[in-house]
Amino acid sequence: MAENSIKIRAKLQEDVTTVKALMTHPMETGSRKDKDGQLIPAHYIQEITCESGGKTLLTAFWSGGVSKNPYLSFKFKGGKAGDMLKLSWMDNKGESASEEVEIS
C-alpha cells in the first residue's frame, strides 16, 4: 500500500479529544463500470480500528458507500496530550495501513 496513505490529527480541547483522519483509498463499490463497460472490481476499506493507550476507542465496518479517499472524525474523553493514538484500516483485498499520531 502507498506510503502515508493516512493523514491523522488528534486535538485535545478541555477534556475531549477530536480525531480527524483522511485516508487514501479508491473505495470502489464493485458496481461501477469503466469506459469500456467492464465492471470495476470492488475495492474498499471494510474495517477501521482506532486505539490509544491500549484501549479501543472506535471500530468501524464500512461498505463501498463511503466516499473515495475517506474522511473520518470522532471524539472521545480520557485522552491526554502526548498520548499516542493509532488508526488502522483493512480493505476487502486484505490490504491494510496504519498511522500513529500524538494527541496535542
Added chain:
Amino acid sequence: METDLKRRILLKGSLTASALGVAVAAGLLTPQRVLAAWPDKAFAAKTLPEMLQELLGDGNTEESGDINIKAPDIAENGAVVPVTISTNIAGAESIAVVAINNPAPLIASYNLGEGAEGFVSTRIKMGKSGDVIAVVKSGGKLYSAKKGVKVTIGGCGG
C-alpha cells in the same frame, strides 16, 4: 512490520469461525480482542429491519429527537455527501449510517469504545435522493433519526 501484518491477515483468514469460538470459550481470547467478522449479510440487506436484525440483532427502532444528523438539504455531488451524526443518548454503544435508497443501503457501522462520544463524521455516496438514517444502540434498544437529502448528480453509477 510488513511481514507481521501479512501474518495477521493470513491468521485471520485461516482461522475458522468455530476455531475462534472455541478460543473465546476457552478464555484464550477476550471478546474485545477478536474483531468480529465484517457483517456481509447486513451490508447486503435492502430494508432497514432486515439490516438491523443482521447487524444489531433487532429490527425495531424507536424515533428519537436526541440524534442529530448534519447533512446538506441538497447535495450537488452524490459521490461526496458529508454526514455527521451526533447523539446525547446516554450510553450509546454503536452508530449505524444508512442511505436507504442506495443499492447497498448500509454505509457504515461504528462501535463506540471506552470514552468515545456519540459523534461520527464521514463523507458518503448517495445514488439518488432519499433519507439518511442514523441508528444508535443504547441499553439494548435501537433509536433512529432521519434526514432527507436531495441529490442532483448520483454518486454510485458509472
